[in-house]
Amino acid sequence: MRYETESLAWVYENELRVEARGDDGASEIAEIEMEKFVDPWGRSSDWQTASIEEIDDTGEWYTTRFDFRDERYQSNVKPDTVIVTVTDIDGNQLVIEDDRKSGTTKLYAGFAAAGTAGAKTVRATRPVASLGLHGRVAVAVSVGAVAGGTFAHSLATSTTYSGEEVHDTYPMPVPPTPSEGTWETPEGLEITLPSGAVYEDPMGQGHDRGFGWEYIEETTDLTVGEIGHAVENAEKVVDDGEVRYIIGDGYSETDRVILSIIGGTIVTASASSAYNEDCGATVRFDESGNPEHALRDGKPIDEVTTLIEVIENPTRIVDAGSKRYYILKLGTNRVIMVSTRLYDQAYQALRTTLTGKGPDNAFRTVDEAMEEIERKHSDYKIVHDPENGIEC
Incomplete structure (x- = not known):
């Protein structure tokens, strides 16, 4: 900074x-x-x-x-x-x-x-x-x-x-703690879930911090069995430096469990995500974390359900550098655009909801949203636009 x-x-x-x-x-x-x-x-x-x-x-x-x-x-x-x-x-x-x-x-x-x-x-x-x-x-x-x-x-x-x-x-x-379970991915990668710990938020913002099962138990509804199931049914493994993300199959067809792995140890897990079936992409967000940046005052939407709808049923998807944009036309003069961090075609993390010049700070048209992307990026690619014959 x-x-x-x-x-x-x-x-x-x-x-x-x-x-x-x-x-x-x-x-x-x-x-x-x-x-x-x-x-x-x-x-x-x-x-x-x-x-x-x-x-x-x-x-x-x-x-x-x-x-x-x-x-x-x-x-x-x-x-x-x-x-x-x-x-x-x-x-x-x-x-x-x-x-x-x-x-x-x-x-x-x-x-x-x-x-x-x-x-x-x-x-x-x-x-x-x-x-x-x-x-x-x-x-x-x-x-x-x-x-x-x-x-x-x-x-x-x-x-x-x-x-x-x-x-x-x-x-x-990371302090050593007892193991709650060890599993293997379909590729034979051994993954351990430590009992972990929960710590008081050092920033005083009201969000606990921690790692391992104790933190996962406090911040999600996942069970140890669901975590093991996600490891054993891993659909995608994405490496980002020292951090490895496993996107695992949940117990239902729509559930996706996202595990953050460091050196074969599960640090965190999240079931708060949206899944875009057309592109096979999972977008991670946590209700206690990133959505507050996408839904805070001044943003055009204020409901997690609307955020999920934009990602799962977009009018258009655009890739630009390390970002992916999801654009959804919700009605007359109301177009919502959400940006994500593009780790992989199959895995992204929510960044924020962009603001336009239309009613409630939305964009008025898809073209207006595209103008915002063009303003920020000299190079971009439309990867999904069914109305114009482009599909993932």
Whole structure:
């Protein structure tokens, strides 16, 4: 993540530009949010959720611009504290808390169980140049799995003032726990379900984190038997770096169980998904995670059932780089477009619902939705459009 204040016309530092990226660029980022504490003249304090303008979510950096002022009065009073939260498509979070008075920046990094097994909070305090002066404070964070079933955060901070850069790595081994069961995939890959553990959400956002059976039992309705059945009836295995995803057959024809595997160990499982039968594609989302980015205030839909309908019965499907777009015409002047992370033709993860200029922030036509894709991508391919004779 990197951020800096900006000026617009004659107004002094009225905006904060925030950029974030994952290993594969902007496509890894689901959302950036900012909270700010303003206290003009020391007698009218207020925490505010900053207004946001999304500039670009393609290419290398996911770029947003926030209102840096006291939005009650549109004054030029700068906030005393700014908290920026970046969430990736797997629910991992990075939080930057910048205290302008003390000139101190705190970094908080937390793993989401959907993406990795770590559950500890990483905190790093750096005396860096205070936000809102002259220059940039840059923060780089790497989250991932390393050899031996260990996860690590690598945090680096730097400022344009001193040129100093500090790197810290926080290894977080997955604690060994007893096994709840071991099964083999049809290809002979041995998979173990550990008893695991559940941890308090280090970000205080109300979402528990953890791994293994204890976490799966708390966050899904799956049973150990269903997990074993999914392994033994695996339809698809997708590798993404150190993480392996198994898409398994559920007990019914429509159920799909998605398992996240690290080194032969089941980290998480999810049955919250949609299945597009025409393209044989499973799209993962968790009701406690990603859908809140697709259904929050300002989005054209607010029901998980509508989200599933868009994915399972789209008017058109478009691939562009590492994204797949599902477009559904729901009625006159109402077209919904959902973007996903394209791991594989048979497996994607929900990113968000895009907003248009029609009623309730929907797109008015399929062509208008396509214009949005063309604005973001120079190269794309329509992979499913039955009305025009194109089928997966």
